[in-house]
Every structure is written in C-alpha cells, then in structure tokens.
Amino acid sequence: MSDPNCLFCKIIKKEIPAKIEFEDENLLAFYDITPQAPTHLLVIPKKHIASLDKAESSDKALIGELLLRVSEIAKSLGLDKEGFRVVNNAGALGGQTVFHLHFHLLGGRQMKWPPG
Ligand code: 5GP
Ligand code: ZN
Numbered sequence: 001m002s003d004p005n006c007l008f009c010k011i012i013k014k015e016i017p018a019k020i021e022f023e024d025e026n027l028l029a030f031y032d033i034t035p036q037a038p039t040h041l042l043v044i045p046k047k048h049i050a051s052l053d054k055a056e057s058s059d060k061a062l063i064g065e066l067l068l069r070v071s072e073i074a075k076s077l078g079l080d081k082e083g084f085r086v087v088n089n090a091g092a093l094g095g096q097t098v099f100h101l102h103f104h105l106l107g108g109r110q111m112k113w114p115p116g
Helices: 007-012 057-076
Strands: 020-023 027-031 039-045 084-087 103-107
Touching: 007 027, 007 039, 020 057, 027 057, 039 057, 057 084, 057 103
Parallel strands: none
Antiparallel strands: 020 027, 027 039, 039 103, 084 103
C-alpha cells in the first residue's frame, strides 16, 4: 500500500510538507512544488501505484473516484469556467519523474497542443 522510498507516499504520511487542497480516506490533492500554470495541483491515490499502467482491474473504482475528484476540485477552484487540463505522464518517454500515480490538474492559462 505504501512505499517507504516514495516521495508521494512520504507526502501522504506528512513526512514531507505540501500545500494540501483536498484529502479523504483514499485520495490526496496538493499543489505542485514547481507550478507549470497559475493553478497546478497533483491528485493522487493514497495507495502506492507506481504508474497508470501498473493499475489493475481491482483499482477500477479508485481510478474512477480519482478522476471524478479531479473534476470536483477543478470546479471548486472555478477552473471549469474557462477550462483546464488534466495530464498523466507514464514512464520515461511520457515524462514521468515521480513513480506514484498522479494526475496533474492545470489551469489559469491558455494550454497548447501538441504538448511538449
Ligand atoms: P511527473 O513529472 O512525474 O509527471 O510529475 C511529478 C511532479 O511532482 C512534478 O510536476 C514536480 O514538480 C512535482 N514534485 C516533485 N517533488 C515534489 C515535492 O516535493 N512536492 C510537491 N508538492 N511536488 C513535487
Ligand atoms: Zn508512493
């Protein structure tokens, strides 16, 4: 459930401080330390899942809950008014640097496509 060497597991256990926006039994949402937009949060499951491709069918409800929570947080911060972006980086070519599943929630500026 928890990996003692994982940065985000340490944030969940409050061993490393973070600015928390939302927390419940299964999920945590906190602000990215290096924001890439005026609003930039990370929404994560408390269960240690290394990346999206490591999620299993038993995680179905958890992943659904996670994405709906991303939407709820976007709305609670007013990001739905002008739009926002949700990003998951998976693996080396995907640009993943922290190997604990997380969705980036970005808003407050015009996003570009294709992504870098
Ligand atoms: P990835 O590159 O894996 O998709 O995203 C990892 C994210 O975690 C990056 O956007 C990075 O800025 C953020 N991050 C790395 N270390 C910390 C930290 O100690 N605290 C917080 N709040 N964010 C972090
Ligand atoms: Zn972890």
